[in-house]
Amino acid sequence: QLGGSVTDFNVQIAKLKNADVDVVFMPVQWSNVPDIVNQAYQSGFEIPFIGTDGWDALTPGMINADAQKYVVFTSPFTAESTDPISQAYVTEYRSRFSLEPTGNSTYAYDAALAMIAAIEQAESLAGPAIRDALNNLQDFRGATGQLVFDENRNPIKDANLIGLQDNQKIYLGTLSLN
Numbered sequence: 001q002l003g004g005s006v007t008d009f010n011v012q013i014a015k016l017k018n019a020d021v022d023v024v025f026m027p028v029q030w031s032n033v034p035d036i037v038n039q040a041y042q043s044g045f046e047i048p049f050i051g052t053d054g055w056d057a058l059t060p061g062m063i064n065a066d067a068q069k070y071v072v073f074t075s076p077f078t079a080e081s082t083d084p085i086s087q088a089y090v091t092e093y094r095s096r097f098s099l100e101p102t103g104n105s106t107y108a109y110d111a112a113l114a115m116i117a118a119i120e121q122a123e124s125l126a127g128p129a130i131r132d133a134l135n136n137l138q139d140f141r142g143a144t145g146q147l148v149f150d151e152n153r154n155p156i157k158d159a160n161l162i163g164l165q166d167n168q169k170i171y172l173g174t175l176s177l178n
């Protein structure tokens with residue numbers, strides 16, 4: 001069980017070590033990641049831990065400096081993007097908040113941009129008209145990049161790979177899903 005007040009993961013780590021796995025995919029919230037990765041590293045378990053965009057809230061200092069090389073996660077956003085919309089967002093976010101934007105803040109920004117685009121395209125400001133316009137967005141570009149919807153309205157988008165090194169998040173590359 002993950003979450004809550006659980007902080008000791010040594011039993012689970014021992015089971016993974018005994019299973020002789022090459023990599024651990026851990027789709028858990030970021031709050032458990034430091035305990036798990038640090039305890040694994042301290043026990044001599046030195047393999048990659050792969051996470052999802054929920055790990056974007058991690059700050060590198062939460063993970064033992066020597067264990068950081070074992071952490072990789074996906075993120076919808078990277079401040080290293082050269083996309084003009086992304087760079088305008090990063091500049092404005094840093095200016096307003098004196099912080100680095102995260103995937104979660106960027107998701108919220110893109111959701112607002114998508115809603116604005118739908119309102120602009122809607123036949124009226126009535127709820128159903130805006131809903132229909134939002135439903136008809138086929139190709140949308142925001143701070144997280146290009147977003148395309150499949151025939152079932154599922155979003156298809158690229159995933160940025162982020163690692164930790166020298167107490168910093170580093171951009172490792174992008175997996176293109178389009």
